Amino acid sequence: MLPDQTFLRIPGPTPIPPSVQRAMNQPMIGHRDQEIKDLLHSIKPKLKPVFGTSQDVLMIAGSGTAGLESVVTNTVRPGDEVLVIVTGAFGDRFVQICQEYRIATHRFDVEWGEAVKPEAIEDYLKQHHEIKAVFATFCETSTGVLNPVQEIAQVVHQQSDALFIVDGVSCLGGVEAKMDDWGIDILITGSQKALMLPAGLTFLAVSDRAWQVIETNERPSFYLDLTKYRKQLENDSTPFTPAVSLLFGLKQVLELFEEEGLDAVCARHKLMMNMTREAFKTLGIPLLTSDQAASPTVTAIKPHDFDPDALRNVLKKEFKLTTAGGQQHLKGQIFRIGHMGYCSPADVLQTISIIEGALHKIGKHVELGSGTRAAQETMLSGGS
Amino acid sequence: MLPDQTFLRIPGPTPIPPSVQRAMNQPMIGHRDQEIKDLLHSIKPKLKPVFGTSQDVLMIAGSGTAGLESVVTNTVRPGDEVLVIVTGAFGDRFVQICQEYRIATHRFDVEWGEAVKPEAIEDYLKQHHEIKAVFATFCETSTGVLNPVQEIAQVVHQQSDALFIVDGVSCLGGVEAKMDDWGIDILITGSQKALMLPAGLTFLAVSDRAWQVIETNERPSFYLDLTKYRKQLENDSTPFTPAVSLLFGLKQVLELFEEEGLDAVCARHKLMMNMTREAFKTLGIPLLTSDQAASPTVTAIKPHDFDPDALRNVLKKEFKLTTAGGQQHLKGQIFRIGHMGYCSPADVLQTISIIEGALHKIGKHVELGSGTRAAQETMLSGGS
Numbered sequence: 001m002l003p004d005q006t007f008l009r010i011p012g013p014t015p016i017p018p019s020v021q022r023a024m025n026q027p028m029i030g031h032r033d034q035e036i037k038d039l040l041h042s043i044k045p046k047l048k049p050v051f052g053t054s055q056d057v058l059m060i061a062g063s064g065t066a067g068l069e070s071v072v073t074n075t076v077r078p079g080d081e082v083l084v085i086v087t088g089a090f091g092d093r094f095v096q097i098c099q100e101y102r103i104a105t106h107r108f109d110v111e112w113g114e115a116v117k118p119e120a121i122e123d124y125l126k127q128h129h130e131i132k133a134v135f136a137t138f139c140e141t142s143t144g145v146l147n148p149v150q151e152i153a154q155v156v157h158q159q160s161d162a163l164f165i166v167d168g169v170s171c172l173g174g175v176e177a178k179m180d181d182w183g184i185d186i187l188i189t190g191s192q193k194a195l196m197l198p199a200g201l202t203f204l205a206v207s208d209r210a211w212q213v214i215e216t217n218e219r220p221s222f223y224l225d226l227t228k229y230r231k232q233l234e235n236d237s238t239p240f241t242p243a244v245s246l247l248f249g250l251k252q253v254l255e256l257f258e259e260e261g262l263d264a265v266c267a268r269h270k271l272m273m274n275m276t277r278e279a280f281k282t283l284g285i286p287l288l289t290s291d292q293a294a295s296p297t298v299t300a301i302k303p304h305d306f307d308p309d310a311l312r313n314v315l316k317k318e319f320k321l322t323t324a325g326g327q328q329h330l331k332g333q334i335f336r337i338g339h340m341g342y343c344s345p346a347d348v349l350q351t352i353s354i355i356e357g358a359l360h361k362i363g364k365h366v367e368l369g370s371g372t373r374a375a376q377e378t379m380l381s382g383g384s
Numbered sequence: 385m386l387p388d389q390t391f392l393r394i395p396g397p398t399p400i401p402p403s404v405q406r407a408m409n410q411p412m413i414g415h416r417d418q419e420i421k422d423l424l425h426s427i428k429p430k431l432k433p434v435f436g437t438s439q440d441v442l443m444i445a446g447s448g449t450a451g452l453e454s455v456v457t458n459t460v461r462p463g464d465e466v467l468v469i470v471t472g473a474f475g476d477r478f479v480q481i482c483q484e485y486r487i488a489t490h491r492f493d494v495e496w497g498e499a500v501k502p503e504a505i506e507d508y509l510k511q512h513h514e515i516k517a518v519f520a521t522f523c524e525t526s527t528g529v530l531n532p533v534q535e536i537a538q539v540v541h542q543q544s545d546a547l548f549i550v551d552g553v554s555c556l557g558g559v560e561a562k563m564d565d566w567g568i569d570i571l572i573t574g575s576q577k578a579l580m581l582p583a584g585l586t587f588l589a590v591s592d593r594a595w596q597v598i599e600t601n602e603r604p605s606f607y608l609d610l611t612k613y614r615k616q617l618e619n620d621s622t623p624f625t626p627a628v629s630l631l632f633g634l635k636q637v638l639e640l641f642e643e644e645g646l647d648a649v650c651a652r653h654k655l656m657m658n659m660t661r662e663a664f665k666t667l668g669i670p671l672l673t674s675d676q677a678a679s680p681t682v683t684a685i686k687p688h689d690f691d692p693d694a695l696r697n698v699l700k701k702e703f704k705l706t707t708a709g710g711q712q713h714l715k716g717q718i719f720r721i722g723h724m725g726y727c728s729p730a731d732v733l734q735t736i737s738i739i740e741g742a743l744h745k746i747g748k749h750v751e752l753g754s755g756t757r758a759a760q761e762t763m764l765s766g767g768s
Contacts, residue, residue: 002728003643004401017388259387268386319730344386346703350734357760369757376741376752
């Protein structure tokens, strides 16, 4: 087997584009040099369309969870009531953080693999008037569900004065987001998914009404105090040492987005989702989610007649292709394919054709080439 | 379309493995430092098995043609008779070099796409007794033919005292070569093909009997005087400034060869050839060469009902996949796919599935997935 070749098809971290890798390899600079100011100054306007906002997008050196935690500590205080919509493992994480801070946490559980129905949240809010914030996951990484955050935002604002806070970690940069238009108050993401960077940066954009809440809120955290980041970013700076290499890379990522066009980036992700889904439908291997609930960035497959982890082992050992397994109660029941960031329709063709081969190796005799053909047909009808 | 992604599937230059790229990015060192001696010392023994020789393999900073020219200037002199076996454009190049040096050049032409028959060379040498050297091309890049150099070596030595000199540029490192056992007197290659490096290094190994000829020959070249390279390499050095970055990369390439095993490297190339050929047979698109004459490193396809350059344009523009066209009288009649070096069976699956899609785009409606299936079946039956 060819050494030094790997295929990373998990829902993040994702492969780094060569030009981004080169950008990150630039010589280090002082974190208070003018170069950093210039870098942040050029990054700021280019990040806004990714979030669909006119607000500055804050950047914190840390993983996505630091971003999620910062939102909790900045917007609510112990005893406040919040509603967390839990459609999988990452909704769960919001609950854990809220509980850690002794927030009065209502959890609204949806069966894993399904998207939340806005009407259900509407009903819930009608019965609970003290909710200060509603937390939702945009793409639920653990199941490959894309929740209808635009519609949820609408019912949240119709039924309450609560802030609507969205974890966009595993999809932002791969799906359309119109934070301002849709009425999302805080939108968070991380660097290692559709943003094609290594992990280590988390991003947040905050609406005016959320800033009002934050400004009057007690903040138990020093590092995660969002007002510090806002104030410094106005002067193209950061309150603490920024992750300089990641900023070098981010600038290049945003230039790649501009080169392709954000609409085209989102269309490419939808196409990759459709190619992947049509392939597995043709192979007769069930998908975890419905077409309506499916995310453009990650697809979960729930086979009924073979062990997904046996397939994943063959993919990893014999083809160096890494996929993700199931989490919590879906462990051993599903496998997940990431198709986001530095990933093309041609990569999906390769992934599917490798999986067909690996299926044979574990004794699941699909018609070779048939899933690939379905993906090709989808690609050809959807343009490339 | 995803920017910053390209697929380089020409018969060289080939993609650089990431670890080789990283090795070449090491800080520069002085070309007379002890580090260079250590580097050459570690490279020397690892290069020998690639050539199948106990001789030191000389390295010259230059492209493959510099290597070919060095052989001509070092082994023959104006007026000497040589035989050049021409099976395509690179046989032609040997003729041009010989003519430039006013060598009395016999050319033995074989129809492009066919391999030379050893019996034909046997007959030729029976009728021409003054031939001092026979030049052959191992893999003829322009047609994807692998000439039977082992058998030709045998007839050359049975029928004459001529040196047998082989251009191995587009296959060495991807096919088995047993220079000493087979009786090849000089074997030449370049860095940018199956050796997975950028262009800029040419390699030569020379038999004892060829050294005897070289030692007594007048050499009109200073830079290409092979005796200088031999003498310095004995002391782990080079007569002129070496291409240091390429040597950094070469060390890593040779370590990748050791990791995979040279036999496995050659088996992988054969498998990729078979996968490619079976795919086009199933698609009903003719191959230029017979199975017997085919090279494990490059495949030429000669379609009868579509323009290969139209296909190549779509592959390049819509999929960023670069293939090669035809040369000289095959221009516009064939296209060529390189499958050597940093290329895996999984990459062949991807290449074939992309080509199937591109064929549809130019109006050639093959059965989608059928070529991929043939490649998958070949892969599964041949192991991976």
